[in-house]
Amino acid sequence: MDRGSRRTALICFLILVPLAVGPAACGSNEHPWDAAPHDATAHVALNVGEGGRAVDPDEPLEITARDGDRITDVRAVDAAGRRLDGELSADGARWRSTTPLTASTRYTVAVGTERDDGAPGRRTAAFSTRPGDGRELGVDFGPSPGTYGVGQPITAELSRAVREGKQRAIVERALRVTSSPQAAEGSWHWVDDRTLHYRPRTYWPAHATIVVRSALEGVWIRDGLRGGAAEPLRIRTGDRVEAVVDIDRTEMTVRKNGETLRTVPVTTGKPGFRTREGVKVIIGKQAHVRMTGTSIGIPEGSPESYDMPVEWAAQLTESGEFVHAAPWSAAWHGRDNVSHGCTGMSTEDARWFFETVRLGDIVRHVGGDGPRMPAFGNGFGDWNLPWDRWREGSALHGLRN
Structure with a gap:
């Protein structure tokens, strides 16, 4: 059976229920829209399935007025509150949905009608849709x-x-x-x-x-x-925990709910390995991690190559920026930037920072002359977009x- 035939077979006739209308708020002349709803039987046809059978969501909802009635408004809403859009013919005889029905849900429909003399009518109905096939x-x-x-x-x-x-x-x-x-x-x-x-x-x-x-x-x-x-x-x-690393001043200030908790000396990336500037979000924490130069593109045997255990590491980027303990560069903390891009500090300060922050906390690098932290593709740089x-x-x- 083709779709047109199936729709015809699904037509059912719903008798409109009179809608109570109160007296006019002002004026003494009676107009058709002030009158009580007509008590004549008005018919509306909807292709919503007989006997409560679920409707194919790929078929449009169609509503047709009969016996001299005109459709004035249609409200069809699914279980999530989404309204079904549709178009009403110029003569008010037919309404057809223009957006697809939602599958596996229940719709409630309210149809308003009007006769030639202006007498209103209204009918409500409900139907369900079956699961989609795709x-x-x-x-x-x-x-x-x-x-x-x-x-x-x-x-x-x-x-x-x-x-x-x-x-x-x-x-x-x-x-x-x-x-x-x-x-x-x-x-x-x-x-x-x-x-x-x-x-x-x-x-x-x-x-x-x-x-x-x-x-x-x-x-x-x-x-x-x-x-x-x-x-x-x-x-x-x-809590709102935010660390601000001033690259030029080689120090990090940590605030919690607006109160400064601690300012500590740090070192960040040296020339050729400058730390990215901007807002970063902590994406991981490891109390002990092995760091290698090859993981950030430094070849083995290079004077810049390294392979060492690191403690109290809070990860900021997928490419390997961390806040971590760096006791090997203690002489430079608070004085100069000598790292390969990470933010290093004393073991005591790094452990305190590690235990203070959680995933999703903010680390903002300011100053310096490094590249900008990208919004996407290297951790969460989302906050760098205006x-x-x-x-x-x-x-x-x-x-x-």
């Missing part, structure tokens, strides 16, 4: 549940690439982030075709609960692809989309 787009939120610093971005990894702007908007609109206490205005940013990051305009509030959910399940994205189910994510933030440029990466707000 592939599903999965979403995996990050980081893992836990407590993080106020600089931690939220990530969403998609199971399939989404490239087209309208499709990205469908996906992004369904990914929802809430914070209690409420954070500043926030936005998703498309890092690539399968990765989104979310951050507020400013850092998260301290001691906040952040919840990330997807309302994408069953939502049509493109032919053959609908949204799949996704596990929600709940994380918390701890807010207007961050929003440009959104399919909903961006100027490029």
Whole structure:
């Protein structure tokens, strides 16, 4: 059976229920729209399936007026509160949805009608849609549940690439982030075709609960692809801990909730290995780690080559920048920058820093003449993008989309 025949077979007639209308608020002349609803039986046909059978979500919703009635308005809303858009014919005889139905959900429909004399009528109905037949787009939120610093971005990894702007908007609109206490205005940013990051305009509030959910399940994205189910994510933030490393002055100041805890002498990258400037987020912690020059591109046998055990290492970039103990360069702490890019300090200070910070805390390098920390691709440099440029990466707000 073709689709047209199937739709015809699914037509059912729903009798409108009179809608109570109160007396006119002012004026004494009676108008048709002031009158009580007509008590004549009005008919509306909807292709929503007989006997409660689920509807194919790839078919449009169609509503047809009969017996002299005209459709004046239609409101069709799914279980997640998304309204179904549609078009009404010029004569009011037919309404047809223009956006695809969501799969595996329940819709409620309210249809308003009007007769030639202006008498109104209204009918409500409900129907369900069956699962879609195509592939599903999965979403995996990050980081893992836990407590993080106020600089931690939220990530969403998609199971399939989404490239087209309208499709990205469908996906992004369904990914929802809430914070209690409420954070500043926030936005998703498309890092690539399968990765989104979310951050507020400013850092998260301290001691906040952040919840990330997807309302994408069953939502049509493109032919053959609908949204799949996704596990929600709940994380918390701890105190606001921020370390500022002044490269020129070779010192690091650590603040907690605005109060200075400690200022310590440090050394950062020497010429040829300058430490990146900008905001970084702690992405890992290791009490003991082996560091080698080959891991950052220094060949074995080079005068710059090294291979040594390191203690109390807080990782800032994927390329190998850490804050760590560097007792071998103690004579230079607070005096000169002699490292291969890491921020080194005494073992005592490094252990204190290691025990003070958590993943998601902020380390900001200022001064010096090193390269800028990139926004993406080398850890979390998200905060280095000004807010207007961050929003440009959104399919909903961006100027490029």
